[in-house]
Amino acid sequence: MHGWYRMIPVFNIGVAGGALCHMVSNPHSVGLVGMSAGCYALMAMNMADLVMNWKQNRWRYPKLAVLILLLVFDITIAQVSTGDHATGHSAHFGGYVAGLLMGVALVRNLKVERWERVLQVVALCTGLFLIIFCLAWNSRWAPRSVWDSTPWCYSRQVYNFSLFGNKKWNCVRCADAECMDKFNSMNSAMTPVAKVGINVCEHTLGWAYTR
Known part of the structure; x- marks a missing residue:
């Protein structure tokens, strides 16, 4: 038609x-x-x-x-x-x-x-x-969804008892270079930092640290 x-x-x-x-x-x-x-x-x-x-x-x-x-x-x-x-x-x-x-x-x-x-x-x-x-x-940086009040461009899972007070993996996200350098520099055998799919953090674990 x-x-x-x-x-x-x-x-x-x-x-x-x-x-x-x-x-x-x-x-x-x-x-x-x-x-x-x-x-x-x-x-x-x-x-x-x-x-x-x-x-x-x-x-x-x-x-x-x-x-x-x-x-x-x-x-x-x-x-x-x-x-x-x-x-x-x-x-x-x-x-x-x-x-x-x-x-x-x-x-x-x-x-x-x-x-x-x-x-x-x-x-x-x-x-x-x-x-x-x-x-x-x-066009804005760092990216942010309309559902999220926090912009971010970096996500990792971090195992660090002294920082989080628990013995489990915690999801972190950052919006600036200083925050990213902080977690990248602490990556070691005792305090590992690993890449993670954001669905695990957003829908399962939740975000433990945001900056």
């Missing part, structure tokens, strides 16, 4: 939107691979089609029910799969939001009304604001 010349931009903008959302919500995680955010953008494009062509869509209620069911299913999977830290749920969310905003602006509008023109302008302005926000947020 909308043609490849509308679907391709929405798909690609969805991929970019997913990457931007991943950057601001998971800047310390593993790299992002794939274009699944574009698939979510196309799903959101169908929702945008309902918004812009509600009265003209003959099967609007069944279509809306299917789209809501898909969203509920995906959100449920994301909440249940608490141990799955490899799936880029934030990228999927970003792709969906980007697809919804650009879908409102680009889908074929069968009957143009004034409020729809206003909605298109709002969607474009919102999309532009989100792009600027994500780029500005990610």
